[in-house]
Amino acid sequence: MLSPVNVSLESLNLVTLAPMLIAVVGALSILVIDFFKSNLDKTLYVMVSLLFLLLDLGAVIDSAGFFMENGTMLGFFDVMLIDGLAILSQIIIVGASMLFIPLALTSKRFHEFSYPEFFALFLFMIAGFQFMVASDSLILIFIGLETASLALYTLIALHNRSKSFEAAVKYFTMGALAAGFYAMGSMIFYAITGSVEINQIAAVLQADNYSNIGYVLIAVVFMLASFGFKLSLVPFHTWTPDVYEGSSAALAGYMSIVPKIAGFIVVMRLFEFLIHSGVIWLEVVLYASVVITMTAANIWALVQSDVKRMLAYSSISHAGFVMAAILIGTTQSNSALFLYWIVFAFTNLGAFTMLWVSRAKNLPAGQSSDHSFEKFSGMIHTAPMTATVMGLFMLSLAGLPPFGVFWGKIYMIGSAVSAGYTVLALIMALNSAIAGYYYIKLIVYMFMKDPVNPGDYMINASNSLKTIIGVAVIFTIFSIVAINPLLEVITAFVYNSGY
Amino acid sequence: MLEHILSILIFFPALAGALGFIVNKNSMRAYGVTVGAIEFALSLWLWFSYDSGVSGMQFMESVSIIPAFGITYLLGIDGISLFIIIMASFFTMIGIASLSPTKNEKNLIITLLFLQMTMIGVFAALDAIIFYVFWELSLVPMLYIIGAWGGPKRIYASVKFFLYTFTGSLVMLVGMLFMAYFYHQATGQWSFSILEWYRLILPETYQLWLFVAFFFGFAIKVPMFPFHTWLPYAHGQAPTIGSVILAAVLLKMGTYAFIRFSLPLFPDASVFFMIPIAVISIIMIIYTAMVAYAQEDIKQVVAYSSVSHMGVIVLGTFALNVEGITGSVFLMIAHGIVSGALFLLVGVIYDRRHTKLMSEFGGLAKVMPNYAIIFGMMMMASVGMPLTINFVGEFLSLLGFYQQSHMLTLLAGTAIIVGAIYMLAAYKKAFFGEITNEANRNLPDVNKRELGALIPLVIIMVWLGVYPKPVLEPINNSVESIVQLMHDKAITPAAKAAIPDVSKPKPVIQRAPAHAAAKHTSAHEGGH
Structure with a gap:
C-alpha cells in the first residue's frame, strides 16, 4: 500500500484548516507583540484576541456556506472533516469564546490577565477544540483534545489563589487519566478494525457484524470513561466542583460550555454508529449514565x-x-x-x-468561599x-x-x-x-x-x-x-x- | 384595535408594570389603580363586543413563532374564558385599590401587574405552549408575593407552592409534547394549537395515559385531594392580596384547564375517570369541610372552605353534560367573587388586630356592624344560599352530575349542607356573644377604602344570584359546543352514552305512555 507521497496543494483542501490556523496565528502574533514590546496593557491583548476570534468566526461561517452548497468537505490527507456538526460546534466554541474574552476587562486587577501568555494559551486552546470537533480521525481528535486541555490547565493555574493550583493539578491528573483511557480505547479500535477513522471503524465493524463484540465493548468502556471525565458525567465528575471553585468565575462559566460541546461532538460521532448497532448493553450503559448524571x-x-x-x-x-x-x-x-x-x-x-x-479581590475575612x-x-x-x-x-x-x-x-x-x-x-x-x-x-x-x-x-x-x-x-x-x-x-x- | 384586544389585555399590564419602575413610590398606588381600571375597562369592552350568540372562539389572533416546531402565538376566547378574564382584571384592580399600607408597596404593585399579564395570558391562550408559558410564569410573581410579604413561615410556604405546581406542570408538559407528537404522526405537521388537537381522535389507551399526565398538572393547581397540602400553607402565609388573587383567579386555572384540555381532548378517558374523580371531589368536599371545622384560624377556615368548593366545581365539570359544565364555569366565577371577598374581609380584621385566631375575637358584630353585615352576606353566599351567586353554580353543577350518578350527587349535596355548619360556627365565634377581649372594644369599622372594594363584590354577588342570565347564556353556548365535540369524538360506547348529544333534542321522559304501550303490545300479542 505504501507509495511515494505525492499530493498537490489543492487536494489538501487547506480551506478546511483556515479557522484553526487563524486562531494559531493569533496566538503566535500575541507572543510576537510581547516579544517586541512587553508590559503592554491587557486591553490590547483582549482586543487582538477578539479580532482574531472574529476572523476565525468569519472563516467558519465561510465554510458553512461551502457546506450548504457542496456538502461535507474532507481535507488535509482526509483527516479534517468539515460537516454540519463541525461547523455548528465551531460557531458555538468561537462565539462563546468571544463572549468570554471581554470578561478579562474587570475593574479590579487580576494578575493572570496581565500576562500575554494567558491570551496566547487561550487562542491555542480554541484551536485545539476546533481540531477536536472538525475531525474524524481518533489521532487528530486526541491531539486537539490534549492541546486544548493542557492550555486550559495552565489558564486555571494562572488564577492566583491557593485553590487554583489545587484545581489545576486535580484537573491535570484527571485529564491525564482520561487521556490514557482515550489512548487505550483508540488502540483497541485500531487493533480490531485497522483504522483510526471513525467512519472506517464503523464500516469495518458493521461488515463483520460485530464479531469482536467483546473488544468493542472494552473499547467503548474506555472511551466512555475518557469522555466521562471530560464531560463530567457521574461517576467521573468529582473534579468538577473543585475545579470550578478554584478557577475564576468567568473561566468556570467558560469551562461549563466550550470543552463540553467539543466533547459532545466527538461522543456523537463515535456513538452514532454504536447506538444504532443494536447492542443492547451499550444502550443500557449510556441510559444509566445519562439518568445517574442528571439525577445525582x-x-x-x-x-x-x-x-x-x-x-x-x-x-x-x-x-x-x-x-x-x-x-x-x-x-x-x-x-x-x-x-x-x-x-x-x-x-x-x-x-x-x-x-x-x-x-x-480577596476572600472576605473568615470565609472560605467567595460566593x-x-x-x-x-x-x-x-x-x-x-x-x-x-x-x-x-x-x-x-x-x-x-x-x-x-x-x-x-x-x-x-x-x-x-x-x-x-x-x-x-x-x-x-x-x-x-x-x-x-x-x-x-x-x-x-x-x-x-x-x-x-x-x-x-x-x-x-x-x-x-x-x-x-x-x-x-x-x-x-x-x-x-x-x-x-x-x-x-x-x-x-x-x-x-x- | 378590537382585533388585537387580547394581546393588549395581556401585555398592557406588563408594559405598565415595567414603566412602573420609574413612578415615584408615593404615587405608586394611584398608578396601580389607574392601570387596573384601564385594564378592567378594556375587559368590559371585550364583554361588550363579545357576540354571545356565537359558541366558538372570538377575537382570535395568530402569529407563527416557531413554525419548525409548530408553536403559534394563538389567542382567542369563548364564553368559558371571557368571564374569568374579566374577573382577573377586576380582582387585580380592587386588590391594588384595597391594599393596606405595607413595606415595598411599589415592588408589590409591579409584581401584581406582571401577575395580571400571566393570568389573562393563561385564559386567552389557545396554543398549548403559549398556555404553558403563562401558566408557569404565573408562579414567579406569586412566589415573590408570598415569600416577600407573607407571614413568619412565608419562605417554606412559597417554595412549597412553587415546587408543587412546577413539578405537576412538568409532567403536564410531557403530556403536551406527546400530544404534539401524536398530531405529528397523524398529519405530518407539528402543532401545539388546541383547536387543531381537538380534531385528533386518539385510541383509548393513549387517552388514558395522557389524561393522567395532564391531570397531574391541573389537579395540583386546583388543588384536588390529595395534592391540596400546599394550599393551606400558601393561604396561611400569604398576604391578603396574595390570598385573594390565589383563591379568586389562580386556582381557576386548574379547573379551566380541565374544561379546555382534558374533556375535549380525551372524552373517553374523561368518562373512564368520571367516577374516580367524582369520588375524589366528594372526599375533597367532605374532608376539607371537616378540617375547616377544626381550624382555630379564621383564614384557614376560609382557605379550606375554598378547597371544599373547588371540589364542587370539579364535580360539575366531570358531569360531562351541558348543565354540569355550565354550572361549574359559573361556580368558578362565583367562587372567585365570594372567596376573594372573604379573604379581603379576613384581611380587614387582620390589619386591625394582627391576628387571625378566632379565639381572639368574639362580639365583633357590636363594634363593627357594617363589617359583620358584609361578612355575613358573603358567608351566606359561600354556604350556597338561594338568590346568591354560589347557589346558581352549585345547583347547576349538582343537577348536571345527578344525571350521571344519583348517589354521589346526594352525598355531595348533603356535604355542602353540612359544610354550612363550619361557616356558621366560625361566624358565631367571631361575631356574636359578648366582647371578651378588651382589644376588640374600640375597633374601627370598615373604612372607605375597604368599602370601595367590598361593595362592588356584594353587588355582583346579589345581582348574579338573582339574575345570572347575562353570564350564563354565553357560557352555556360555548359549553354546548364543547359537549357536542366530546360526543362526536367519543369512540367507546360507554362514552357515547355518558356524554349527551346536544344537537338532538332531549327525549321527553313520559313513563305512563311507555307503560301503556307495553301493555298494548302484550295485549296485541295475546290477541293473536
Whole structure:
C-alpha cells in the first residue's frame, strides 16, 4: 500500500484548516507583540484576541456556506472533516469564546490577565477544540483534545489563589487519566478494525457484524470513561466542583460550555454508529449514565452552600440532560443538543458573569468561599437591578418559560417523546423539577431575606462586563424569536451531515 | 384595535408594570389603580363586543413563532374564558385599590401587574405552549408575593407552592409534547394549537395515559385531594392580596384547564375517570369541610372552605353534560367573587388586630356592624344560599352530575349542607356573644377604602344570584359546543352514552305512555 507521497496543494483542501490556523496565528502574533514590546496593557491583548476570534468566526461561517452548497468537505490527507456538526460546534466554541474574552476587562486587577501568555494559551486552546470537533480521525481528535486541555490547565493555574493550583493539578491528573483511557480505547479500535477513522471503524465493524463484540465493548468502556471525565458525567465528575471553585468565575462559566460541546461532538460521532448497532448493553450503559448524571448531580446541587459550587453541579446535570440526545440518536435529538447548548451557553455564561462581577479581590475575612448564598441575601433591597438579572438567569436555568433554556428543554424532551423514550422523557421532566429547588433557593435569598451585608455587588463590573451581561440578558429574554431561525439552520446542518 | 384586544389585555399590564419602575413610590398606588381600571375597562369592552350568540372562539389572533416546531402565538376566547378574564382584571384592580399600607408597596404593585399579564395570558391562550408559558410564569410573581410579604413561615410556604405546581406542570408538559407528537404522526405537521388537537381522535389507551399526565398538572393547581397540602400553607402565609388573587383567579386555572384540555381532548378517558374523580371531589368536599371545622384560624377556615368548593366545581365539570359544565364555569366565577371577598374581609380584621385566631375575637358584630353585615352576606353566599351567586353554580353543577350518578350527587349535596355548619360556627365565634377581649372594644369599622372594594363584590354577588342570565347564556353556548365535540369524538360506547348529544333534542321522559304501550303490545300479542 505504501507509495511515494505525492499530493498537490489543492487536494489538501487547506480551506478546511483556515479557522484553526487563524486562531494559531493569533496566538503566535500575541507572543510576537510581547516579544517586541512587553508590559503592554491587557486591553490590547483582549482586543487582538477578539479580532482574531472574529476572523476565525468569519472563516467558519465561510465554510458553512461551502457546506450548504457542496456538502461535507474532507481535507488535509482526509483527516479534517468539515460537516454540519463541525461547523455548528465551531460557531458555538468561537462565539462563546468571544463572549468570554471581554470578561478579562474587570475593574479590579487580576494578575493572570496581565500576562500575554494567558491570551496566547487561550487562542491555542480554541484551536485545539476546533481540531477536536472538525475531525474524524481518533489521532487528530486526541491531539486537539490534549492541546486544548493542557492550555486550559495552565489558564486555571494562572488564577492566583491557593485553590487554583489545587484545581489545576486535580484537573491535570484527571485529564491525564482520561487521556490514557482515550489512548487505550483508540488502540483497541485500531487493533480490531485497522483504522483510526471513525467512519472506517464503523464500516469495518458493521461488515463483520460485530464479531469482536467483546473488544468493542472494552473499547467503548474506555472511551466512555475518557469522555466521562471530560464531560463530567457521574461517576467521573468529582473534579468538577473543585475545579470550578478554584478557577475564576468567568473561566468556570467558560469551562461549563466550550470543552463540553467539543466533547459532545466527538461522543456523537463515535456513538452514532454504536447506538444504532443494536447492542443492547451499550444502550443500557449510556441510559444509566445519562439518568445517574442528571439525577445525582441535581441532588448534590441541592445541598451546596456556595453558589458557584451549586452552579458547578447544575452544569453537570445539564450535561447529563444533553447526553440524552446522544442516547436517543435521532436528527431531532441531535439538533436539540445544539439548540440546548446555544441557549444554555448564553444563560450559563451570564450567570457565571454575575458571580464574576461581584467577585472581591480577596476572600472576605473568615470565609472560605467567595460566593456563599448569604452574600446574596436581600439583594433586591440593595441592588434591585442586579438581583433581577441574577433571578432571570436562575429562572432560565430552571427551565421556566419563555426564557432561553426552556426552549432547549422542550425540544430535547420532545425528541425523547418522538423516539419513544417515554420514561426518559419523564425522568428529564422530573429532574427539571428537582433542579427548580436549588435555583429558587438563590432567588429566595435574593428576594425574600433581609440584607446582611449592604455591600456593593458590582465591585468588579466594568462596561465590557456589563455589555456581556446585557447580551446574555437580551438573548435569554427574547430567545423565543431566535429559536425558529436557529432550529431551521441547525436541523439543516445536522440532517445534511447524516446525523 | 378590537382585533388585537387580547394581546393588549395581556401585555398592557406588563408594559405598565415595567414603566412602573420609574413612578415615584408615593404615587405608586394611584398608578396601580389607574392601570387596573384601564385594564378592567378594556375587559368590559371585550364583554361588550363579545357576540354571545356565537359558541366558538372570538377575537382570535395568530402569529407563527416557531413554525419548525409548530408553536403559534394563538389567542382567542369563548364564553368559558371571557368571564374569568374579566374577573382577573377586576380582582387585580380592587386588590391594588384595597391594599393596606405595607413595606415595598411599589415592588408589590409591579409584581401584581406582571401577575395580571400571566393570568389573562393563561385564559386567552389557545396554543398549548403559549398556555404553558403563562401558566408557569404565573408562579414567579406569586412566589415573590408570598415569600416577600407573607407571614413568619412565608419562605417554606412559597417554595412549597412553587415546587408543587412546577413539578405537576412538568409532567403536564410531557403530556403536551406527546400530544404534539401524536398530531405529528397523524398529519405530518407539528402543532401545539388546541383547536387543531381537538380534531385528533386518539385510541383509548393513549387517552388514558395522557389524561393522567395532564391531570397531574391541573389537579395540583386546583388543588384536588390529595395534592391540596400546599394550599393551606400558601393561604396561611400569604398576604391578603396574595390570598385573594390565589383563591379568586389562580386556582381557576386548574379547573379551566380541565374544561379546555382534558374533556375535549380525551372524552373517553374523561368518562373512564368520571367516577374516580367524582369520588375524589366528594372526599375533597367532605374532608376539607371537616378540617375547616377544626381550624382555630379564621383564614384557614376560609382557605379550606375554598378547597371544599373547588371540589364542587370539579364535580360539575366531570358531569360531562351541558348543565354540569355550565354550572361549574359559573361556580368558578362565583367562587372567585365570594372567596376573594372573604379573604379581603379576613384581611380587614387582620390589619386591625394582627391576628387571625378566632379565639381572639368574639362580639365583633357590636363594634363593627357594617363589617359583620358584609361578612355575613358573603358567608351566606359561600354556604350556597338561594338568590346568591354560589347557589346558581352549585345547583347547576349538582343537577348536571345527578344525571350521571344519583348517589354521589346526594352525598355531595348533603356535604355542602353540612359544610354550612363550619361557616356558621366560625361566624358565631367571631361575631356574636359578648366582647371578651378588651382589644376588640374600640375597633374601627370598615373604612372607605375597604368599602370601595367590598361593595362592588356584594353587588355582583346579589345581582348574579338573582339574575345570572347575562353570564350564563354565553357560557352555556360555548359549553354546548364543547359537549357536542366530546360526543362526536367519543369512540367507546360507554362514552357515547355518558356524554349527551346536544344537537338532538332531549327525549321527553313520559313513563305512563311507555307503560301503556307495553301493555298494548302484550295485549296485541295475546290477541293473536
